[in-house]
Amino acid sequence: MDDIPRALDALARNSGHLRNEQFFTQMAGADNLLMKAGVALELGDSAKADRLITRAAAMPYDDREMRFPGVQAADSVVYAVILNAVEAADEDDSAWLDAALAAHEEATGPGKQQLACVLNGFVRQAGIVDLTPREKARIRAVARDAPLDVDHVDPDSTVGERADVIRSILIALGAYERHRR
Secondary structure, three states, X not given: XXXXXXXXXXXXXXXXXXXXXXXXXXXXXXXXXXXXXXXXXXXXXXXXXXXXXXXHHOOOOEOOOOEOHHHHHHHHHHHHHHHHHHHHOOOOOOHHHHHHHHHHHHOOHHHHHHHHHHHHHHHHOOOOOOOOHHHHHHHHHHHOOOOXXXXXXXXXXXXXXXXXXXXXXXXXXXXXXXXXX
């Protein structure tokens, strides 16, 4: 009889691992679609970008993660791209921040929100990146009130609503990349 709770615990753990793998697989698929969509946007092929974005937006809601993989992938890629630029920069090189603030200024909607979340997260979560006092002040000037995470869509949102969010975030990321050059 004592083995039953342990067996159920093991089953629950295995189920959790499987659910994690499923979400991460969906995230990898969404990442792939969004990378291609970003390239299409950069090349001016908005029809192709829209098809790819819609495919990512159509990925089903994950009840366990409480996220849509396509929207989460868009959020995550902004964080990863900016973090990689910060980590690659020399200590006295704030070009990554110049680009992020310029992109934030021209972005709208969810793209603007996501840039603000990422930047404010760097300030609020000390230890992720080393920021100078001047960099912190510049970020606080535009993103002081940004949360660490934004739920851009509700679980009952439409594919079209999710696609609009993803597109906005990719456009903001494209602006960041353009200002980095």
